[in-house]
Amino acid sequence: MGVARLETATRRLEGEMSEPLQMTTLGEALVVMDPLSKGPLRHVGRFEKHLGGAEFNVAVGLSRLGHRVGWAGRLGADEFGKEVLAFARGEGVDVSRARLDPEAPTGLYFKEWRAMAQLRVHYYRAGSAASRMRFDGLDVEYLLSGDILHLTGITAALSESCHDLIDRLISVANDRDATVSFDLNVRWALLEGRDPRELLGPLAARADLLFLSEDEAELLFGGSDQEGRRDLRAATVVVHGADGAFAVEGAGVSEMAAYPVDVVDTVGAGDAFVAGFLSGRLRGWSTGECLDMANACGACAVTVPGDLKGLPMEEEALALRRGLGSQDAGR
Secondary structure: OHHHHHHHHHHHHOOOOOOOOOEEEEOOOEEEEEEOOOOOHHHOOOEEEEEEOHHHHHHHHHHHOOOOEEEEOEEEOOHHHHHHHHHHHHOOOEOOOOEEEOOOOOEEEEEEEOHHHOEEEEEEOOOOOHHHOOHHHOOHHHHOOOOEEEEEHHHHHHOHHHHHHHHHHHHHHHHOOOEEEEEOOOOHHHHOOOOHHHHOHHHHOOOOEEEEEHHHHHHHHOOOHHHHHOOOOOOEEEEEEOOEEEEEEOOEEEEEEOOOOOOOOOOOHHHHHHHHHHHHHHOOOOHHHHHHHHHHHHHHHHOOOOOOOOOOOHHHHHHHHHHHOOOOOOO
Protein backbone atom coordinates (compact mmCIF):
# COMPACT_ATOMS: atom_id res chain seq x y z
CA MET A 1 0.00 0.00 0.00
CA GLY A 2 2.80 2.39 0.90
CA VAL A 3 4.64 1.63 -2.36
CA ALA A 4 1.49 2.29 -4.41
CA ARG A 5 0.95 5.65 -2.75
CA LEU A 6 4.59 6.58 -3.34
CA GLU A 7 4.30 5.67 -7.02
CA THR A 8 1.14 7.76 -7.35
CA ALA A 9 2.80 10.76 -5.70
CA THR A 10 5.85 10.39 -7.94
CA ARG A 11 3.71 10.28 -11.08
CA ARG A 12 1.84 13.41 -9.96
CA LEU A 13 5.14 15.26 -9.39
CA GLU A 14 6.30 14.20 -12.85
CA GLY A 15 3.13 15.69 -14.29
CA GLU A 16 1.28 12.52 -15.25
CA MET A 17 -1.78 11.06 -13.56
CA SER A 18 -2.02 7.40 -12.63
CA GLU A 19 -5.85 7.44 -12.76
CA PRO A 20 -8.27 8.50 -15.52
CA LEU A 21 -8.77 12.25 -15.78
CA GLN A 22 -12.12 13.80 -14.94
CA MET A 23 -11.52 17.05 -16.82
CA THR A 24 -9.05 18.29 -19.39
CA THR A 25 -8.42 21.83 -20.54
CA LEU A 26 -6.14 23.66 -22.90
CA GLY A 27 -5.03 27.26 -22.97
CA GLU A 28 -2.60 29.93 -21.91
CA ALA A 29 -0.78 30.29 -18.61
CA LEU A 30 0.60 33.71 -17.75
CA VAL A 31 2.88 35.41 -15.29
CA VAL A 32 0.93 38.12 -13.46
CA MET A 33 2.63 41.16 -11.96
CA ASP A 34 0.59 42.68 -9.12
CA PRO A 35 1.61 46.20 -8.03
CA LEU A 36 2.22 46.65 -4.33
CA SER A 37 0.94 50.22 -4.47
CA LYS A 38 -1.82 52.02 -6.33
CA GLY A 39 -1.46 54.55 -9.11
CA PRO A 40 -0.08 54.66 -12.67
CA LEU A 41 2.49 51.97 -13.37
CA ARG A 42 5.15 54.59 -14.07
CA HIS A 43 5.03 55.46 -10.37
CA VAL A 44 4.98 51.87 -9.06
CA GLY A 45 8.34 50.51 -7.97
CA ARG A 46 7.50 47.11 -6.53
CA PHE A 47 5.43 44.19 -7.76
CA GLU A 48 4.48 40.75 -6.53
CA LYS A 49 4.65 37.92 -9.05
CA HIS A 50 1.74 35.50 -9.44
CA LEU A 51 0.57 33.03 -12.07
CA GLY A 52 -2.72 33.05 -13.95
CA GLY A 53 -4.57 32.26 -17.15
CA ALA A 54 -8.24 31.32 -17.44
CA GLU A 55 -7.98 27.63 -18.25
CA PHE A 56 -4.96 27.22 -16.00
CA ASN A 57 -6.89 28.77 -13.10
CA VAL A 58 -9.81 26.39 -13.67
CA ALA A 59 -7.47 23.39 -13.77
CA VAL A 60 -5.81 24.37 -10.47
CA GLY A 61 -9.18 25.19 -8.93
CA LEU A 62 -10.64 21.79 -9.79
CA SER A 63 -7.54 19.99 -8.56
CA ARG A 64 -7.82 21.78 -5.21
CA LEU A 65 -11.43 20.64 -5.06
CA GLY A 66 -10.28 17.04 -5.28
CA HIS A 67 -10.58 16.24 -9.00
CA ARG A 68 -8.15 14.68 -11.46
CA VAL A 69 -7.37 17.35 -14.02
CA GLY A 70 -5.10 17.68 -17.04
CA TRP A 71 -3.91 20.97 -18.53
CA ALA A 72 -2.30 21.20 -21.95
CA GLY A 73 -0.64 24.38 -23.12
CA ARG A 74 2.46 25.87 -24.69
CA LEU A 75 4.92 27.82 -22.59
CA GLY A 76 8.20 29.53 -23.27
CA ALA A 77 11.32 27.48 -22.54
CA ASP A 78 12.20 30.18 -20.03
CA GLU A 79 12.21 30.48 -16.25
CA PHE A 80 8.56 31.54 -16.23
CA GLY A 81 7.51 28.50 -18.26
CA LYS A 82 9.41 26.23 -15.92
CA GLU A 83 7.78 27.95 -12.95
CA VAL A 84 4.29 27.32 -14.38
CA LEU A 85 5.01 23.61 -14.85
CA ALA A 86 6.50 23.24 -11.36
CA PHE A 87 3.54 25.04 -9.80
CA ALA A 88 1.00 22.92 -11.68
CA ARG A 89 2.72 19.69 -10.67
CA GLY A 90 2.76 20.82 -7.08
CA GLU A 91 -1.00 21.41 -7.30
CA GLY A 92 -1.56 17.88 -8.64
CA VAL A 93 -2.44 18.97 -12.19
CA ASP A 94 -1.35 16.65 -14.98
CA VAL A 95 0.88 18.61 -17.38
CA SER A 96 2.21 15.67 -19.37
CA ARG A 97 0.91 17.27 -22.60
CA ALA A 98 2.23 20.77 -21.91
CA ARG A 99 5.11 21.83 -24.14
CA LEU A 100 8.01 24.29 -23.84
CA ASP A 101 8.76 26.45 -26.89
CA PRO A 102 12.42 27.51 -27.23
CA GLU A 103 11.53 30.21 -29.77
CA ALA A 104 8.79 32.17 -27.94
CA PRO A 105 8.29 33.54 -24.42
CA THR A 106 5.72 32.79 -21.74
CA GLY A 107 3.00 35.47 -21.71
CA LEU A 108 2.97 38.23 -19.12
CA TYR A 109 0.57 40.89 -17.89
CA PHE A 110 0.64 43.74 -15.37
CA LYS A 111 -2.24 44.92 -13.22
CA GLU A 112 -2.66 48.62 -12.57
CA TRP A 113 -4.87 50.02 -9.81
CA ARG A 114 -5.98 53.55 -10.65
CA ALA A 115 -8.18 56.04 -8.78
CA MET A 116 -11.56 54.88 -7.45
CA ALA A 117 -10.31 51.28 -7.33
CA GLN A 118 -10.37 51.00 -11.13
CA LEU A 119 -8.38 48.01 -12.34
CA ARG A 120 -6.56 48.08 -15.66
CA VAL A 121 -4.54 45.27 -17.17
CA HIS A 122 -1.66 45.55 -19.60
CA TYR A 123 -0.88 42.45 -21.68
CA TYR A 124 2.50 41.41 -23.04
CA ARG A 125 1.45 38.24 -24.82
CA ALA A 126 1.77 39.05 -28.54
CA GLY A 127 3.95 36.35 -30.08
CA SER A 128 3.86 34.28 -26.90
CA ALA A 129 4.39 30.55 -26.94
CA ALA A 130 0.67 30.02 -26.30
CA SER A 131 -0.28 32.10 -29.34
CA ARG A 132 1.71 29.65 -31.51
CA MET A 133 -0.39 26.60 -30.58
CA ARG A 134 -1.81 24.65 -33.52
CA PHE A 135 -4.39 21.88 -33.83
CA ASP A 136 -1.86 19.59 -35.50
CA GLY A 137 0.25 19.70 -32.36
CA LEU A 138 -2.51 18.48 -30.02
CA ASP A 139 -2.97 15.09 -28.43
CA VAL A 140 -6.70 14.99 -29.19
CA GLU A 141 -7.20 11.58 -27.59
CA TYR A 142 -5.79 12.91 -24.35
CA LEU A 143 -7.96 16.03 -24.42
CA LEU A 144 -11.10 13.94 -24.97
CA SER A 145 -10.21 11.36 -22.33
CA GLY A 146 -11.95 13.12 -19.43
CA ASP A 147 -15.61 13.57 -18.58
CA ILE A 148 -15.46 17.26 -19.54
CA LEU A 149 -13.31 19.29 -21.95
CA HIS A 150 -13.13 22.93 -20.82
CA LEU A 151 -12.21 25.72 -23.26
CA THR A 152 -12.47 29.53 -23.34
CA GLY A 153 -12.76 32.37 -25.79
CA ILE A 154 -9.44 33.77 -24.60
CA THR A 155 -7.41 31.08 -26.31
CA ALA A 156 -9.53 31.44 -29.46
CA ALA A 157 -8.71 35.18 -29.54
CA LEU A 158 -4.94 34.79 -29.17
CA SER A 159 -4.19 34.13 -32.84
CA GLU A 160 -5.61 32.67 -36.04
CA SER A 161 -3.95 29.32 -35.34
CA CYS A 162 -5.45 29.25 -31.83
CA HIS A 163 -8.93 30.06 -33.16
CA ASP A 164 -8.59 27.27 -35.71
CA LEU A 165 -7.40 24.95 -32.92
CA ILE A 166 -10.44 25.64 -30.72
CA ASP A 167 -12.82 25.45 -33.69
CA ARG A 168 -11.53 22.06 -34.84
CA LEU A 169 -11.23 20.64 -31.34
CA ILE A 170 -14.87 21.49 -30.58
CA SER A 171 -15.92 19.89 -33.86
CA VAL A 172 -14.14 16.64 -32.99
CA ALA A 173 -15.61 16.69 -29.49
CA ASN A 174 -19.12 17.26 -30.89
CA ASP A 175 -18.69 14.39 -33.35
CA ARG A 176 -17.75 12.08 -30.49
CA ASP A 177 -20.49 13.37 -28.14
CA ALA A 178 -17.84 14.53 -25.67
CA THR A 179 -19.02 17.17 -23.18
CA VAL A 180 -17.62 20.60 -24.02
CA SER A 181 -17.61 23.37 -21.40
CA PHE A 182 -16.99 26.85 -22.85
CA ASP A 183 -16.44 30.13 -21.01
CA LEU A 184 -16.93 33.02 -23.44
CA ASN A 185 -14.43 35.19 -21.51
CA VAL A 186 -14.47 38.23 -23.80
CA ARG A 187 -11.20 40.18 -23.56
CA TRP A 188 -11.52 43.37 -25.58
CA ALA A 189 -7.78 44.05 -25.58
CA LEU A 190 -7.22 40.73 -27.35
CA LEU A 191 -10.04 41.24 -29.86
CA GLU A 192 -8.45 44.38 -31.34
CA GLY A 193 -11.69 45.62 -32.85
CA ARG A 194 -13.04 42.24 -33.90
CA ASP A 195 -16.67 41.49 -33.10
CA PRO A 196 -16.83 38.81 -30.36
CA ARG A 197 -20.22 37.69 -31.63
CA GLU A 198 -18.65 36.78 -34.97
CA LEU A 199 -15.35 35.45 -33.60
CA LEU A 200 -16.56 33.62 -30.49
CA GLY A 201 -20.31 33.22 -30.97
CA PRO A 202 -20.08 30.22 -33.34
CA LEU A 203 -17.74 28.47 -30.89
CA ALA A 204 -20.00 29.14 -27.92
CA ALA A 205 -23.02 27.87 -29.88
CA ARG A 206 -21.46 24.39 -30.10
CA ALA A 207 -20.69 23.96 -26.39
CA ASP A 208 -22.72 21.67 -24.15
CA LEU A 209 -22.19 23.87 -21.08
CA LEU A 210 -21.81 27.61 -21.62
CA PHE A 211 -20.57 30.16 -19.06
CA LEU A 212 -21.25 33.88 -19.46
CA SER A 213 -20.92 37.00 -17.37
CA GLU A 214 -23.98 39.25 -17.25
CA ASP A 215 -22.40 41.62 -19.78
CA GLU A 216 -21.46 38.73 -22.06
CA ALA A 217 -24.98 37.34 -21.95
CA GLU A 218 -26.32 40.73 -23.02
CA LEU A 219 -23.71 40.91 -25.77
CA LEU A 220 -24.34 37.41 -27.09
CA PHE A 221 -28.11 37.32 -26.83
CA GLY A 222 -28.78 41.01 -27.42
CA GLY A 223 -31.39 41.20 -24.69
CA SER A 224 -33.63 38.50 -26.19
CA ASP A 225 -32.62 35.46 -24.20
CA GLN A 226 -35.04 32.92 -25.61
CA GLU A 227 -34.40 33.99 -29.21
CA GLY A 228 -30.64 34.06 -28.69
CA ARG A 229 -30.55 30.60 -27.12
CA ARG A 230 -32.57 28.96 -29.87
CA ASP A 231 -29.49 28.07 -31.92
CA LEU A 232 -27.33 26.95 -28.99
CA ARG A 233 -26.27 23.36 -28.53
CA ALA A 234 -25.78 24.00 -24.80
CA ALA A 235 -28.08 22.07 -22.50
CA THR A 236 -27.04 24.43 -19.70
CA VAL A 237 -26.29 28.16 -19.92
CA VAL A 238 -24.82 29.65 -16.73
CA VAL A 239 -24.78 33.42 -16.19
CA HIS A 240 -22.86 34.86 -13.23
CA GLY A 241 -22.41 38.31 -11.73
CA ALA A 242 -21.54 40.15 -8.54
CA ASP A 243 -24.95 39.52 -6.96
CA GLY A 244 -25.26 35.83 -7.82
CA ALA A 245 -25.83 33.47 -10.71
CA PHE A 246 -28.49 31.60 -12.59
CA ALA A 247 -28.56 28.61 -14.92
CA VAL A 248 -31.02 28.04 -17.76
CA GLU A 249 -31.85 24.48 -18.80
CA GLY A 250 -34.69 24.21 -21.29
CA ALA A 251 -37.64 26.04 -19.75
CA GLY A 252 -36.23 25.78 -16.22
CA VAL A 253 -34.14 28.33 -14.35
CA SER A 254 -32.09 27.83 -11.17
CA GLU A 255 -30.92 30.90 -9.25
CA MET A 256 -28.47 31.38 -6.40
CA ALA A 257 -27.48 34.51 -4.51
CA ALA A 258 -23.82 35.42 -4.05
CA TYR A 259 -22.03 35.00 -0.72
CA PRO A 260 -21.45 38.30 1.15
CA VAL A 261 -17.68 38.76 1.47
CA ASP A 262 -15.19 41.63 1.52
CA VAL A 263 -13.78 41.92 -1.99
CA VAL A 264 -10.02 42.40 -2.38
CA ASP A 265 -9.31 41.35 -5.99
CA THR A 266 -11.92 40.24 -8.54
CA VAL A 267 -9.48 38.93 -11.16
CA GLY A 268 -9.83 35.16 -11.36
CA ALA A 269 -13.23 35.09 -9.64
CA GLY A 270 -14.97 33.92 -12.80
CA ASP A 271 -12.52 31.05 -13.20
CA ALA A 272 -13.07 30.03 -9.57
CA PHE A 273 -16.83 30.12 -10.21
CA VAL A 274 -16.44 27.86 -13.25
CA ALA A 275 -14.24 25.43 -11.32
CA GLY A 276 -16.84 25.23 -8.56
CA PHE A 277 -19.71 24.59 -10.98
CA LEU A 278 -17.77 21.93 -12.87
CA SER A 279 -16.85 20.30 -9.57
CA GLY A 280 -20.54 19.96 -8.77
CA ARG A 281 -21.23 18.50 -12.19
CA LEU A 282 -18.47 15.94 -11.78
CA ARG A 283 -19.95 14.98 -8.41
CA GLY A 284 -23.39 14.46 -9.98
CA TRP A 285 -25.00 17.31 -8.02
CA SER A 286 -28.17 19.18 -8.99
CA THR A 287 -27.81 22.44 -10.90
CA GLY A 288 -28.76 24.44 -7.79
CA GLU A 289 -26.03 22.72 -5.78
CA CYS A 290 -23.54 23.36 -8.59
CA LEU A 291 -24.41 27.07 -8.54
CA ASP A 292 -23.96 27.21 -4.77
CA MET A 293 -20.55 25.55 -5.00
CA ALA A 294 -19.61 27.93 -7.80
CA ASN A 295 -20.62 30.97 -5.75
CA ALA A 296 -18.69 29.67 -2.74
CA CYS A 297 -15.53 29.25 -4.81
CA GLY A 298 -15.93 32.68 -6.38
CA ALA A 299 -16.41 34.23 -2.95
CA CYS A 300 -13.23 32.64 -1.66
CA ALA A 301 -11.29 33.83 -4.70
CA VAL A 302 -12.13 37.53 -4.36
CA THR A 303 -10.98 37.74 -0.74
CA VAL A 304 -7.31 37.18 -1.65
CA PRO A 305 -5.10 39.14 -4.09
CA GLY A 306 -3.78 37.28 -7.12
CA ASP A 307 -5.47 35.14 -9.75
CA LEU A 308 -4.75 31.79 -8.09
CA LYS A 309 -4.09 32.34 -4.40
CA GLY A 310 -7.74 32.47 -3.39
CA LEU A 311 -8.85 29.32 -5.20
CA PRO A 312 -10.20 27.29 -2.28
CA MET A 313 -9.39 23.78 -1.17
CA GLU A 314 -12.34 21.41 -1.06
CA GLU A 315 -12.82 21.69 2.70
CA GLU A 316 -12.79 25.52 2.53
CA ALA A 317 -15.48 25.69 -0.13
CA LEU A 318 -17.65 23.11 1.63
CA ALA A 319 -17.22 24.90 4.97
CA LEU A 320 -18.42 28.16 3.43
CA ARG A 321 -21.46 26.38 2.00
CA ARG A 322 -22.29 24.84 5.36
CA GLY A 323 -21.86 28.08 7.27
CA LEU A 324 -23.46 30.63 4.95
CA GLY A 325 -25.32 28.49 2.43
CA SER A 326 -27.50 30.34 -0.04
CA GLN A 327 -30.94 28.97 -0.80
CA ASP A 328 -31.95 27.81 -4.24
CA ALA A 329 -34.37 30.49 -5.43
CA GLY A 330 -36.16 28.47 -8.07
CA ARG A 331 -35.97 26.02 -10.87
